[in-house]
Amino acid sequence: MTQNLSNAPIASDRLDRQLETKLTQLRQILAEAQKVLVAYSGGIDSTLVAKVAFDVLQDRACAVTANSPSLLPADLDDAKMQARAIGIEHQIVATAEMENPNYTSNPINRCYFCKSELHDTLKPLARSLGYEYVVDGLNADDLHDYRPGIMAAKERGVRSPLAEAGITKLEVRQLSHYLGLPWWDKPSQPCLSSRFPYGENITIEKLQRVGRAEQYLRNLLRDAGWLWDVRVRSIGDTARIEIPFEQIPKFINNINLTNLIAAFREFGFTAITLDLEGFRSGKLNDAIVQTFQT
Incomplete structure (x- = not known):
């Protein structure tokens, strides 16, 4: 990929000690989870989680993408391609947030209802497949932004390995580059x-x-x-x-x-x-x- 992002991180084939420690911690978190279903949008955050989860857990990790009218078809195609490149099992499920007037009326906590629908869909799927945890791509920087969807995920027991390891958005890009993911400089793609x-x-x-x-x-x-x-x-x-x-x-x-x-x-x-x-x-x-x- 051509690197043209503004405020782009400096890519490196080596990690400093602090980031190496965070990567080790991320791997340990996923290893201890034993079996995880990754809430996988195809963005760089959840893709990094999917990559590390597959590296650590192999067939005990599965990535699931929620498809709805708020997802660009091209972004769904990217998610499929990236999952194939990683090697992780990938499933696609439909979500019905557009049927909820609490979502379509677009209140300031709209994301709460979106994430509620997402995880009310993923949690029973994970249970039926025997996965211990649903994990998402929330990073440490997200904790300082207005994100009402975080509460919906927490209420449903979702874990956020990147945030638990203290990994920031910049570090997500650095780790993605280090691990050889060619989309490490991919622009963000919210719904x-x-x-x-x-x-x-x-x-x-x-x-x-x-x-x-x-x-x-x-x-x-x-x-x-x-x-x-x-x-x-x-x-x-x-x-x-x-x-x-x-x-x-x-x-x-x-x-x-x-x-x-x-x-x-x-x-x-x-x-x-x-x-x-x-x-x-x-x-x-x-x-x-x-x-x-x-």
């Missing part, structure tokens, strides 16, 4: 529902619209040889594109904006904007933070 401001109702049609737009944008960047964190935020019928701040001039000067606008209009957006502040993960949580501060 499509995170593209909508809290309070705006989520529908399958809206998810499909923003998914098509974001996939179009990803393809544009990939064809240009750029690997960036990008988002297409959907606010009413307006698409707001977020790319790394330092890459905005390159984007404006090299992308055919007329074609991009035409494509987004075809997807159903009536206005297409570029966020001049640039991409920042969790930006839609700002309103929540401001509410609590006041």
